[in-house]
Amino acid sequence: MAASCASTLPSLSFVSSSSSNSPRRFRRSGVVAMASVGQKVYAPGVAVSEGNGGLPKIDLKSPQGSKAEIYLFGACVTSFKVPNGKDLLFVRPDAVFNGQKPISGGIPHCFPQFGPGPMQQHGFARNVNWSITDSEVTEGDPAVTLELKDDSYSRSMWDFSFQALYKVCLHSTSLSTTLKITNTDDKPFSFNSALHTYFCASIAGVSVKGLKGCKTFNKDPDPKNPLEGKEEREEVTFPGFVDCIYLGAPSELILDNGLGDNIAISNSNWSDAVLWNPHMQMEACYKDFVCVENAKIETVQLEPKQSWVAEQKIELL
Numbered sequence: 055m056a057a058s059c060a061s062t063l064p065s066l067s068f069v070s071s072s073s074s075n076s077p078r079r080f081r082r083s084g085v086v087a088m089a090s091v092g093q094k095v096y097a098p099g100v101a102v103s104e105g106n107g108g109l110p111k112i113d114l115k116s117p118q119g120s121k122a123e124i125y126l127f128g129a130c131v132t133s134f135k136v137p138n139g140k141d142l143l144f145v146r147p148d149a150v151f152n153g154q155k156p157i158s159g160g161i162p163h164c165f166p167q168f169g170p171g172p173m174q175q176h177g178f179a180r181n182v183n184w185s186i187t188d189s190e191v192t193e194g195d196p197a198v199t200l201e202l203k204d205d206s207y208s209r210s211m212w213d214f215s216f217q218a219l220y221k222v223c224l225h226s227t228s229l230s231t232t233l234k235i236t237n238t239d240d241k242p243f244s245f246n247s248a249l250h251t252y253f254c255a256s257i258a259g260v261s262v263k264g265l266k267g268c269k270t271f272n273k274d275p276d277p278k279n280p281l282e283g284k285e286e287r288e289e290v291t292f293p294g295f296v297d298c299i300y301l302g303a304p305s306e307l308i309l310d311n312g313l314g315d316n317i318a319i320s321n322s323n324w325s326d327a328v329l330w331n332p333h334m335q336m337e338a339c340y341k342d343f344v345c346v347e348n349a350k351i352e353t354v355q356l357e358p359k360q361s362w363v364a365e366q367k368i369e370l371l
């Protein structure tokens with residue numbers, strides 16, 4: 055399938071990963087250019103530099119001046135700046151960049167478990183290094199694809215062979231991310247997943263529209279025994295602690311971040327959503343962010359060779 059950095063919502067397109075032995079490649083306006091692995095040449099607008107704690111990060115820059123940063127550790131997008139310099143994403147002040155703990159902020163992955171469950175909270179994908187398999191540019195918009203495969207660490211928790219490909223495309227006022235999970239094992243497996251996106255916000259002014267009518271599982275007061283209910287509000291606000299799962303969420307939510315911005319959070323195949331704000335549990339920073347998470351809480355089962363693909367797009371309106 056032809057690779058494209060153009061927004062693919064609602065129909066998905068996805069670039070296949072190159073095999074680990076093939077040269078790194080990048081495309082400019084549909085033309086594939088080749089560069090050898092050793093040279094570490096990336097598509098225009100894609101660069102790799104040393105980030106916090108010396109961890110490698112990818113910098114994406116669009117011709118219109120938008121920018122994004124993605125750490126290989128956890129394939130975590132930690133920054134998405136629109137051309138006026140405003141970062142729509144939030145990294146918690148207690149985030150550590152030591153390659154040991156997941157990065158608390160930006161867009162961490164929850165895979166293969168959202169949790170709570172038998173594995174560590176939110177699974178292992180946010181807690182390991184991913185690798186770059188591809189970079190490309192389409193009409194000036196840069197994109198990079200990261201890959202995660204099973205290893206002895208993942209198998210110690212989840213004994214399956216899998217491939218996760220995560221493509222991040224930067225546009226002038228939007229960022230799209232496509233996750234593709236493939237069963238490379240000879241037996242079926244099941245998982246759930248989420249993109250645990252932290253948005254910059256002024257919590258007193260935050261609202262999320264689009265969830266009315268969804269079935270809810272409210273983790274407040276007891277995360278281990280969520281209360282089943284139904285969302286009756288047109289706009290969900292955050293006057294206190296919020297930790298709630300929404301099943302059958304729509305393909306677009308509108309976030310008013312309380313800072314003067316409306317953000318469309320659209321998706322394809324992320325069928326559920328989670329809202330989270332820790333309130334006084336994180337007194338130092340709860341006023342400055344809200345998590346609006348595209349999620350797949352209901353279990354995905356994949357037979358050998360089958361794939362599951364889901365896309366998220368965050369767009370400043």
Ligand SMILES: O=P(O)(O)OC[C@H]1O[C@H](O)[C@H](O)[C@@H](O)[C@@H]1O
Nearest residue numbers: 175176273277297328329330345
């Ligand atoms: O602190 P973390 O492991 O990143 O998790 C932070 C939060 O993530 C999700 O939103 C869950 O619904 C919460 O129950 C959890 O507390």
